[in-house]
Amino acid sequence: MEEEAVEMGVRFMLKGKEIFIHDSLVNSLIITVGLIIFAFIVHGKIKKADPTKKPTGLLNVVEVIYTSVHKLVMDTMGKGPTRERLFPYLMTLALFLPIANIFGLLGLTPPTSDYNVTLALALITFVMTQYYGLKTNGLGGYIKGYFEPVFLLFPLNIVGELANPISLSFRLFGNILSGGIIMGLLYQALRYVAPLLTPIFHVYFDLFAGFVQTFIFLMLTMVFVSGNLPDEEALVQ
Numbered sequence: 001m002e003e004e005a006v007e008m009g010v011r012f013m014l015k016g017k018e019i020f021i022h023d024s025l026v027n028s029l030i031i032t033v034g035l036i037i038f039a040f041i042v043h044g045k046i047k048k049a050d051p052t053k054k055p056t057g058l059l060n061v062v063e064v065i066y067t068s069v070h071k072l073v074m075d076t077m078g079k080g081p082t083r084e085r086l087f088p089y090l091m092t093l094a095l096f097l098p099i100a101n102i103f104g105l106l107g108l109t110p111p112t113s114d115y116n117v118t119l120a121l122a123l124i125t126f127v128m129t130q131y132y133g134l135k136t137n138g139l140g141g142y143i144k145g146y147f148e149p150v151f152l153l154f155p156l157n158i159v160g161e162l163a164n165p166i167s168l169s170f171r172l173f174g175n176i177l178s179g180g181i182i183m184g185l186l187y188q189a190l191r192y193v194a195p196l197l198t199p200i201f202h203v204y205f206d207l208f209a210g211f212v213q214t215f216i217f218l219m220l221t222m223v224f225v226s227g228n229l230p231d232e233e234a235l236v237q
């Protein structure tokens with residue numbers, strides 16, 4: 001007899017109807033709440049810290065992460081007020097994605113192994129790209145861009161623009177999901193000796209792949225959006 005696949009998640013009744021929330025979305029919420037609590041803790045420590053002294057402990061770690069991501073964003077997208085306004089979102093991605101990607105190490109479903117999650121993130125990038133394209137170039141310039149360099153390329157330019165969120169979401173989703181599937185197959189094949197032999201595979205498929213995919217998603221988001229941002233270098237010189 002074939003075993004029925006068991007869907008993991010939260011089920012509850014609402015007005016006589018069964019509502020099911022997949023565990024990947026539940027885990028996304030857990031990570032989000034955890035990051036919010038972490039932000040409040042860091043905020044409290046910053047308020048109590050002496051600005052004349054070098055930060056230590058948690059604040060030192062946070063400062064290293066903040067300055068590293070900020071430098072990456074400014075080096076990739078350039079400097080200017082618009083880039084600074086986008087930085088909080090990019091910093092959020094830099095914190096959320098690696099945690100979501102390596103959630104499988106806890107025996108839980110990584111949120112990014114669910115296409116709903118990765119597509120939502122990719123659509124945010126897509127909307128930001130189109131918004132700044134309109135804001136920077138105006139309606140006329142925005143439409144004109146689809147007919148460049150020649151009029152006949154209009155269909156290809158449309159397809160290329162629509163392909164960006166699809167490729168962005170599938171790349172992250174596919175890599176994290178495939179890593180989870182491979183690890184599941186390894187545990188079934190190795191069985192009793194799995195705890196001894198699988199840690200090295202976790203290092204690659206969970207830790208290494210998780211951080212690499214975070215970097216790729218972050219870089220592509222910055223590249224897509226920065227292509228439509230105004231030139232503000234003169235404002236910061």
